[in-house]
Amino acid sequence: MLPSGIDWDDCSIRIKERQIKGIPKLIDSKLDDWSRMASNARNVFVSNFADQAVVGYMVKNIDQMRVSLLKDNFKAWHVPLYSVKIAGAYMVHHSTQALGVAKRHITDKLRMQ
Numbered sequence: 001m002l003p004s005g006i007d008w009d010d011c012s013i014r015i016k017e018r019q020i021k022g023i024p025k026l027i028d029s030k031l032d033d034w035s036r037m038a039s040n041a042r043n044v045f046v047s048n049f050a051d052q053a054v055v056g057y058m059v060k061n062i063d064q065m066r067v068s069l070l071k072d073n074f075k076a077w078h079v080p081l082y083s084v085k086i087a088g089a090y091m092v093h094h095s096t097q098a099l100g101v102a103k104r105h106i107t108d109k110l111r112m113q
Contacts, residue, residue, distance in 0.1 A: 003057075004064055006048065011040035 002008050013030055015023065030037070048057040 003048070004061060005057075006044050007040075011037055011044050013037075 002014075008014065013026060015026065019026070047053055
């Protein structure tokens with residue numbers, strides 16, 4: 001499952017495993033659109049996955065998961081503490097790498113001063 005909130009068709013080419021043999025033909029069919037898709041991919045990365053944006057993106061997705069589960073009538077998600085625990089576990093799991101990158105970035109900047 002791809003992260004939500006992104007128009008993946010506008011910035012990527014995705015295939016199913018059974019379509020691997022068709023990759024050359026698929027790429028040829030997308031060549032005229034390559035420049036636009038590359039630009040869109042860069043914008044998606046900067047807006048959602050770059051060091052400065054990844055935490056905000058994760059928080060947005062945690063809220064979307066909570067809302068989605070509430071719509072599916074998962075009664076336990078009505079308990080705020082349970083939602084906070086799940087959100088916290090998600091953040092710890094997915095933010096460790098981003099925090100490491102941010103720490104290295106800050107350390108490098110301080111060394112340059």
